[in-house]
Amino acid sequence: MTTPATEGHGLRLIPFRGLRYVPERVGSLAAVTSPPYDVVVRPDGLNHLESAEPHNIVRLILPQAATPQERNAQAARTLRDWLAEGILRTDPEPALYVYEQRRGELLQRGVIGALALTPPGDGIVLPHEDVMPEVVADRAGLMRTTAANLEPLLLTYRGEHPDGGAAEVLEATAGRPPLLATTTEDGFSHRLWAVTDPEEIAAVTADLGHRQALIADGHHRWATYLRLQAEQSAPGAWDFGLVLLVDTARYPLQVRAIHRLLRRLPVAEAVAALSPSFRIRTVEGPLPAAMAALGEAAEAGNAFLLAGDGNFHLVTDPDPALIDRTVRLDRPEAWRRLDATVLHATLLDELWRIPDAPEHIAYIHDTEATVAMAERAGGTAVLLHPVHEEVVRDLARQGVTMPRKSTSFGPKPATGLVLRSLD
Template sequence: MTHPGPDDGPHPGPPPARGLDLAPFRGLRYAAARVGSLAAVTSPPYDVVVRPDGQRHLETADPYNVVRLILPEAETPAEQHAQAARTLAAWRAAGVLTADPRPALYVYEQDDGGHVQRGVIGALRLTPPEAGVVLPHEDVMPGPVADRAALMRATGANLEPLLLAYRDGDATASLVDTTAAAREPLLATTTEDGVRHRLWALTDPADHAAVHADLARRQALVADGHHRWATYRRLQADHPPGTAWDRGLVLLVDTARHPLRVRAIHRVLHRLPVARALDAARPYFRVRPLPGHGLGAALDALAGAAKDGTAFLLAGEAGDAGFHLLDRPDLPRLDRWVPADRPEAWRRLDATVLHSALLDHVWQIPDSPDRIGYLHTAEAAVQQAGRHAGTAVLMHPVRESVVLDLARQGVMMPRKSTSFGPKPASGLVMRSLDLE
């Protein structure tokens, strides 16, 4: 695998007969005067929050941090969802969260100083997979989908936007960029990671019509939020047609103008010491220690090895002194465990080899939350592996063009194969279905 190149964005084939349908909605937003700061009430998406440390940090940043809605705490899942519903209702009653007076599409910008991403947030009409309008590319697990569905039912809200990538919507992208350049934002805040967030509301029906016409024959790739996309579709199926459940909250980014970054999602094997993992992998990979390599140099070594095929970086208790590179796989021995009824590009994915061969057969580790953790940064994965005497499996990102090609074929990648970003911050704008 290699890093994505400049032309690796979604290039849809023949457009679907019925494309993206993005509608305005009355956004539910924090009243700035009622919270310590807008930055202090935001959170990364629920599945990116590192628990419990990251969750505790967010909860103490401000009593109204949105993590109390997206990751409520209670003894049972049912109590968690009920707690989130009570919290949301209380915050609305107290004026902490208020509804915008007019339906809007929201222009959203993220700027980390070296990368600017802009897109438009709205309520997207949900379509069946066979329509070819929205292309998921990763498998999902029923547990997280059931959990998110119960949370959305209890709160009657879409609390976080999904990230969708599309391409060549010139009128929409021009409107987005013009708005950011010429208008005062509704809000502007800089989160503790140094990213500046700005939000504008487009309330003019003429703007809504222009976006609707421009997107009407576009298709999009689900870049981030596969479990929530599956949740939207489940909730739509559970309600009669013509309700607010026919739409879901999304951020659409035209990657021709604002390319997404593609990063890997790393694994932490909680009960597998790294020495045992290395011993079991030696018959199937070349295993090389990387003495004296810090994390950055070790990841560079992984990137170099990944150019020639499947490769992984393993770390455990020893931290920086304990990185090992797995490369040059014995493909004939591994291929007996990789499903043969899939395209060759899928069979050669690092995540496919990891899950089908290493996890299922070599290490014999079930894909359950108590055995495998998924983390979006290599630093967090190494720290967690060291803390729990486990093994961090650091991955190399998949090229976006590979992702899109498989999605067009209707072939799902193993779950948590990619991390597209920057991801929209949670808490800047929400969608409450009782406002529609």
Template structure:
């Protein structure tokens, strides 16, 4: 049987779910950063903080994350590849690059992914059994995902993890010095990017999708939320989030080692949940963090529906308002006719198919944090590069044929000059000081930038780096083997460059409005262009499909 037609959300939908939470004295000690920001050294620190840290679930078999008492061991199977600060997490290991169409194709990801492990039912069983036989009768891709499944099962059965009694949307607050962000955690309805409801701004690649798909299908869980931004325009959802955070007692309060306090509240009243969704329905959301996990949600949805022969829910009639969107434009244009699972009426202001809630499956949703970017502007940080195998003096020498080069004796002076320089500009750093590249030759730059891209896309510093500096000036490909990624930390980037005899490329962060506009126009920024924050902490609330 082929993949059935998928259910289609007529707008932005955030469904309540029965959250699964740790029953421990200090919840901060069982949380972690997102999986792709965790190195092997970080795993050791997290496990030292608590034997039941959530890292055992999201990065099974990384370092000693599966070897403490009470947790199944790997029995000698290969562990995940070691990670370094410049290569965080096992899913960030080198993988073949793919075109966007290939990377987003469910077939491309499924060809590398683990088969499903079915949950016994959609109701919470007395004993959670994520290891029940799958519809295909097959086993997980790699043993480490079974380790996570068994650990999740054991913690639920032992009461380390406890499901909430009733479904809820969760208000989530992060606060600290110069930081305040509030949003809603819930089950977001899965929309195709062409619907213009949930907008990606980065391409995805098969390797990370296969890794997260194997984990989600084997554990039958969403273990950490993706991060979505939308323009709430001081609407009902935003006002209710602030009211709850200001006036009600939190379920959870945890202060993590980075100085942030995380608090969680549950909204369970049907009328409040309905008011939130009425406000969200016509808005657009931008994927700030979690592109590969969102793509995985959609592949998993197809996989589970096909394996379980779940029919498409019966459509009802709903009106899509066409009101202003999160990015300042009108609601979405119609998708290409004939695209499976996409309403031809979406965003036109006419009747569009809507969910038949009673017929939906848990795989039609994915765990997400939704934040109003107008009320709580995100912190957008730069992502730096380290080009190994390219000595700094050689990088500078080659750049002089097409850039103005300004030399500085120390990193601090170079960083100050980079901050003042108009874009595009890059600071090259390593063992022999730092060198600022400014004012590229306009003819060479214009010749290098792709003519089918928008002017805004071609003006991004990451676009200039990927299309001009790396391939034309230095003769190198922008891939994981050549270019290593370092989030935020200039000192870490320079240190890695010195250790490897390479060149650190320090960038300024992109502008939020540029990212929004590019996403709204249907384009994607180059890989690893953005790092939105503060990112949601993993482990405060989990979602399992059996309990959902």
């Protein structure tokens, strides 16, 4: 992420033998990929991806069955079958993988490898969000049963030498013919290279050995890695986890908000409960114009946009006494002012009395999808404005975690381009 870690006490990234689709055995590499498991947001997302190609990676990361145990067993069987049938194949030698995403003027490059897991609080890998225990349990069951890291986490660090070390290896590698190249339906082109030269690997690992990283995307999977590591009785493959590391000094990430769908709360009831304590006004659509109004309001203080009844309701100017009463006082002021903090402590817990459980709240990355799902369900979409990256970084440095699902860093790596077996 941010500043160099203490020498000898930084990131430890090692090569691994990547597990990859055999292009000749699938319709196309683009058709077998997926967004990360928690970003499949379109109403027909799973059906769309499963029908696009019978070997789409969602059959492993989001298997469909009646119980968690059956889902996990199904994913493990599918993985074994695809290996036996030659759909997936292990690369012949260990490698670090340079990964590139490009769309228009946006270019992002990073390195994929197996990262040594470090205990919480050691200052090497910095989380910035809380996690939901039930999601960690779900991901742990899947990872344990399949014995595989099915999709990389997205971590960021700040390189000091943009023309040397890891950066030099990444740029040189990107000038060579890639292992694979494909373009997904979102318009992103993806390229992947294997770095197997011992000197290049040494240059990357030595550079990263002085760094610390911020978890940009994948807090639940990182918590899952740590949980499964603790279950092992001896050192081994479970002491490492699959990650993509991006130097944001060279390739800045985009930060977006993650929205909430309140499944059982109609908009009229939501507005009525907030009216005594907030200023609420209707703003003009369409959705992009309403989001622009939200962005402008968020620069001045806490702001939320409610939708789901065909209108857009801008919520601003909370009662200061209410905030003081409902938001914890033992945290930094930057944390207390976060929209996600006020949303959970004041709106959800105090005024709406909605439990933070999947049957009540869905966390959705796509703005249009959140509104559409609220309209269909008769619920409320709560749309948020993104947090500035500097705020995320500063809080993480202080060891302060933000409310769960506060941010969405991107672009996120496509799932399915390279996997890591733990067997």
